[in-house]
Amino acid sequence: MKVAEKYDDIELIAAVNNKKDLDKAILFIYQQYSDTVSSFITYNGGSDQDAEDIFQETVVAFIDIVRKGKYRMEASVKTFLVSIAKNIWYNEIKKRERSGYREKLYETSRDKNEQDVSHYISNREMNQELRGLLDRLGESCRKILILFYYENLSMKEIVDHLHYENEQVIRNKKYKCLQQLTELIKENPAIAKQINELIR
C-alpha cells in the first residue's frame, strides 16, 4: 500500500487547507484513522459498509469544518474525527428509526466534544439532500459546475477539459445549470423549508 505523507495535527490542517495537498491529506486521514472509526461503527451495530460510508461522511465533514475555520484544535484531530463519526452515526441510526438504540448509545457515549461537533454537522442531512439534487441536473451540468466552482478551473480550461466549442458556450451552459439547481432547491419543499429557516 502506498504510504501517505506523515503529518502532525498542525501540518494536517495546513494540508487540508491547501488544495494541492488535499489528496495526500485525505489518504493520510484514511490510513491513520479509518480503522479506529470503523471499529466504533461496527461495534455499535453498523455493517462494514456503514463503517466505510460513515467514515467518508466524516472526512467530508471534517474538511468542511476545517476549511470554514471552525476547527479550533481544542481536541486532537483523532478525537475530533471520532466525535464527528459518532454524531453522524447516531443521526444515521435515528434516520433508520432505531431511536431507542441510539438514545442508549448517546447517553453513555456523548461528551463535550460531540455536542460541539453535533452543532457543526447539524445541516448534514439537508446537505445530503442537496447533493442528490446536483445528480438530477445531468452529467454535463454536474461536470461544468464542479470544474468551475470546486476545481476553480477557468472557462478556457473547462473548454479544453470537456471539448466544448468555445468559452461562451460553456459560460451560457453554466448559467443555465446553476439556474436549474436553484430551481430544484426551491421546488423541494423540505429543503426549501429548512433553507427558509436558515436564511430568515
Place this chain on the structure above:
Amino acid sequence: MPENKQYFLIDHLDNNLSDEEILAAEELIRNDKDMANEWKLLHIAVDTIREVGLYEQVAAVRKQYQESKTAAMKPQGAVVRKMFSNKLRIAASILLFITAATLYKYTSVNSASFYNKYYSSFELNTSRGVENTNAMEQAFRNKNWSEVVLIFNKSAQKNNESYFLEGMAQMELKNYPTAINAFNQVMSENAKSKENYFQDESEYYLAMAYLANNEAGKAMPILEKIKADKNHIYHEKVLEISSLDFTIMKQKSRN
C-alpha cells in the same frame, strides 16, 4: 424573476462584475427581497456544488485506499506476475535456507565436533587377548583407564596390543598426544615386524586422536585411506561418516 437579473447575480457571485456593477448588484440584493433570496440560494447552490466536489475527491481517495488495502490483503499468486514473484520468493527462501544451513554446517563441522560425532569406544574382543595382558584387558573391560595405563607402564614386555590398549585408555582419559604416540608405536612396530597386529585399529583411532587433538590435517588422510581400502576393518565405519561432514573436514584440513 427576469433571467438577466439572475445572470447578473451569477456574474456577481463569480466576481465577473466591474466595480460599478458590483455596487449595483449589492443595491439590488439590499432592496429586492426576491433578489436577496435568490442571492442566498445561489450561495447554497454553490456550497452544494463544492461539497459534491469534495465528496467526489474523498470518494476517489477512499477507493484508492480500499483497493490498495485489498491488494495488500489478497493472497499472493492471484496474478501471473505475482506467481512468478512467489516462485522467486520461494526459490530465494530455499536458497537462503540452504545457504544458511550450509554456512551453519560448515562452521559447525570441525575436528572436535567430528570426533564427538564419530568416535566410539573400542570394545575389546575376548578372543583376541594374550596371556600376559590379561590384567590389562580386565582393567580395560572394566573401563578402569588409569589402571590400564598403570599396568602398561609397569609392564616390561610391551606389544602392539598393550600399546593399543594404552592408547585407547589415554583417549578415554583425553590425553590425546599420548594416545597418538601409542598408536604410532603400534604402526611402527608393525612396520618393523612386517605384521599387521592391531594395525587397522591403531590407524582408525590414530585418526580419531588427531581429530580430538585438533589436527584434522593429519587425521583426514588416514580416514581417506581407510575409506579407499575395502579390506580395512574400519572401512564400513568410515563409510558411515556423512559425505558432507567428510568433505567439509577435508576442505578445512587443507586450509
